[in-house]
Amino acid sequence: MAPHTEQLTRPAVQLRSLTRSFDGRTVLDGIDLDIPAGQFVALLGHSGSGKSTLLRAVAGLDHEVTGSGQLTAPDRVSVVFQDSRLLPWRRVLANVLLGLDGKEAEHRGREALAEVGLKGRERAWPNELSGGEQQRAALARSLVREPELLLADEPFGALDALTRIKMHALLRELWERHRPSVLLVTHDVDEAIVLADRVLVLEEGRIGLDLTIDRDAHARGEYRSRLLAALGVTEDVR
Numbered sequence: 013m014a015p016h017t018e019q020l021t022r023p024a025v026q027l028r029s030l031t032r033s034f035d036g037r038t039v040l041d042g043i044d045l046d047i048p049a050g051q052f053v054a055l056l057g058h059s060g061s062g063k064s065t066l067l068r069a070v071a072g073l074d075h076e077v078t079g080s081g082q083l084t085a086p087d088r089v090s091v092v093f094q095d096s097r098l099l100p101w102r103r104v105l106a107n108v109l110l111g112l113d114g115k116e117a118e119h120r121g122r123e124a125l126a127e128v129g130l131k132g133r134e135r136a137w138p139n140e141l142s143g144g145e146q147q148r149a150a151l152a153r154s155l156v157r158e159p160e161l162l163l164a165d166e167p168f169g170a171l172d173a174l175t176r177i178k179m180h181a182l183l184r185e186l187w188e189r190h191r192p193s194v195l196l197v198t199h200d201v202d203e204a205i206v207l208a209d210r211v212l213v214l215e216e217g218r219i220g221l222d223l224t225i226d227r228d229a230h231a232r233g234e235y236r237s238r239l240l241a242a243l244g245v246t247e248d249v250r
């Protein structure tokens with residue numbers, strides 16, 4: 013596999029003047045954005061600011077919308093949502109393999125389940141898994157397709173605080189091992205800082221703040237304050 017620095021020279025996602033409107037209301041207002049290959053980007057913004065609209069556009073899931081602009085994304089894209097979207101009538105491994113055939117795919121599916129900590133649960137039904145385990149299975153399903161780009165729309169939004177912390181560690185570990193580009197939509201400023209190398213704030217249809225996170229720096233408090241300020245929140249520390 014190519015070293016990280018080399019991967020970062022290839023852009024994975026390019027948006028130019030991307031607009032999207034619903035019922036005459038502009039939600040995305042001429043977004044320009046480059047995401048280099050292998051970069052982990054978090055997207056913050058108020059409820060209704062257009063985060064999911066942007067993610068759906070990049071995923072190519074918004075055929076019926078009004079919009080313009082140019083969009084380039086890799087061929088192999090996986091999407092993870094807040095709910096795992098596992099099919100309840102298929103066992104866990106069958107869910108992971110959905111649409112894939114053959115022994116080689118099955119081997120990769122088993123490996124992916126082991127990677128997310130679900131070895132031994134291949135024949136379980138989705139409703140026998142906890143919420144966190146279901147999200148692990150959803151991650152395995154996306155991994156097995158070896159995505160160049162992983163799109164995640166609040167994937168941990170429905171999980172309890174402790175499970176979220178474990179899932180953060182897992183996602184970061186999987187990203188370090190496989191190095192897809194990631195675009196993670198979240199409401200949670202701390203989740204964005206813990207996970208991402210770059211945090212964007214969507215504001216009035218545009219990228220209002222584009223913050224590079226230096227993971228070695230002891231600057232989390234400052235990042236937090238800047239992101240909260242961009243979201244219109246001031247912290248009272250008294």
Ligand SMILES: Nc1ncnc2c1ncn2[C@@H]1O[C@H](COP(=O)(O)OP(=O)(O)OP(=O)(O)O)[C@@H](O)[C@H]1O
Binds near residue numbers: 034
């Ligand atoms: N298919 C649609 N038809 C009509 N309006 C839509 C559609 N999809 C999104 N919108 C509107 O576009 C705006 C942005 O929605 P979007 O879901 O992208 O916001 P968001 O930032 O992801 O919000 P949240 O954080 O609450 O999930 C909202 O006002 C929403 O009502």
